[in-house]
Amino acid sequence: xxxxxxxxxxxxxxxxxxTLIYSILIALIIIIGIAxxxxxxxxxxxxAKISAKISRVVPFPAAIVGWRSVVFMNDVEANLATVEKxxxxxxxxxxxxxxxxxTEEGKKRLRIKQxxxxxxxxxxxxxxxLAKKYGVSVSEADAQKVISLKLNxxxxxxxxxxxxxxxxxxxxxxxxxxVVVPSLYADALAVKVAExxxxxxxxxxxxxxxxxxxxxxxxxxxxVRTHSEGASKDRxxxxxxxxxxxxxxxxxxxxxxxxxxxxxxxxxxxxxxxxIEIENSKEENGVKQLKLRQIFVSKNxxxxxxxxxxxxMKVIVPLKDFxxxxxxxxxxxxxxxxxxxxxxxxxxxxxxASIMF
Numbered sequence: 001x002x003x004x005x006x007x008x009x010x011x012x013x014x015x016x017x018x019t020l021i022y023s024i025l026i027a028l029i030i031i032i033g034i035a036x037x038x039x040x041x042x043x044x045x046x047x048a049k050i051s052a053k054i055s056r057v058v059p060f061p062a063a064i065v066g067w068r069s070v071v072f073m074n075d076v077e078a079n080l081a082t083v084e085k086x087x088x089x090x091x092x093x094x095x096x097x098x099x100x101x102x103t104e105e106g107k108k109r110l111r112i113k114q115x116x117x118x119x120x121x122x123x124x125x126x127x128x129x130l131a132k133k134y135g136v137s138v139s140e141a142d143a144q145k146v147i148s149l150k151l152n153x154x155x156x157x158x159x160x161x162x163x164x165x166x167x168x169x170x171x172x173x174x175x176x177x178x179v180v181v182p183s184l185y186a187d188a189l190a191v192k193v194a195e196x197x198x199x200x201x202x203x204x205x206x207x208x209x210x211x212x213x214x215x216x217x218x219x220x221x222x223x224v225r226t227h228s229e230g231a232s233k234d235r236x237x238x239x240x241x242x243x244x245x246x247x248x249x250x251x252x253x254x255x256x257x258x259x260x261x262x263x264x265x266x267x268x269x270x271x272x273x274x275x276i277e278i279e280n281s282k283e284e285n286g287v288k289q290l291k292l293r294q295i296f297v298s299k300n301x302x303x304x305x306x307x308x309x310x311x312x313m314k315v316i317v318p319l320k321d322f323x324x325x326x327x328x329x330x331x332x333x334x335x336x337x338x339x340x341x342x343x344x345x346x347x348x349x350x351x352x353a354s355i356m357f
Contacts, residue, residue: 119331199300272298
């Protein structure tokens with residue numbers, strides 16, 4: 001009889017514990033369900049605010065990249081809070097600008113910021129996926145080295161920490177994960193792509209062929225029509241009078257800082273190959289000017305290569321406000337009105353710093 005009573009007591013205790021666990025699980029499922037509806041299906045402002053708060057705890061996906069990497073909503077919201085903090089802590093009054101995200105237009109501009117943030121986070125994931133495909137990795141030591149350089153560049157560690165906290169609400173680790181590591185992956189991947197980029201070799205062969213044709217006696221303008229690209233082609237290769245500051249850094253070095261530049265020399269820049277001829281030179285008000293003409297052949301830059309790779313990447317965006325535009329390889333608004341609004345805002349400033357991008 002005593003054993004039966006003890007069994008009942010233990011049984012009652014087990015039932016109570018299991019009931020509590022099930023109750024917690026049910027409550028959690030309900031919370032996640034409500035948050036999912038708010039995140040992916042509501043258009044109300046209060047719903048968005050509640051969703052943002054819940055997303056700080058529950059890891060809702062904002063985008064799934066290449067079936068192997070996820071951008072979470074809490075990352076988007078954290079970066080958006082950083083943007084708001086930055087604009088609110090900076091003084092734009094001296095420039096005659098204002099920041100106001102409380103108006104209807106201001107709220108729309110903040111949504112543009114949110115779209116940009118999501119787009120950047122997706123791009124970072126794509127770069128990381130492509131980097132690993134090319135055997136590129138970023139170590140903790142690599143990141144720490146960059147941080148040390150930045151600390152030496154901008155002051156003491158206390159100064160940098162204070163500035164990061166006051167302007168962005170970041171600590172050093174936030175800076176490392178959000179800025180340093182993504183930039184290291186991008187830089188390392190760019191080097192790998194350049195090493196394997198056959199279009200660079202093709203461009204080099206084309207400009208060397210143009211050089212041989214000129215050396216063989218062909219008219220410059222004729223070679224321009226056959227081989228050159230870009231806006232200068234329509235002007236027969238003429239660039240007109242230029243100062244040092246008006247041309248690319250690589251051309252500055254070859255034309256203004258070197259004494260051994262020869263006629264019809266080839267100069268490589270970040271965007272392609274330039275076969276340059278100096279037609280004349282002069283000095284006005286102490287400033288040297290050169291009259292130039294060129295044959296230009298572009299090479300496939302890293303940004304162009306990345307843009308093409310992004311268009312081929314599978315990206316799923318479950319959010320109600322955004323969609324992956326595979327034609328442009330970027331995050332876009334689902335709402336046509338917001339797409340038009342962003343385009344209009346980018347074409348004008350109107351004295352509001354919150355539309356500067």
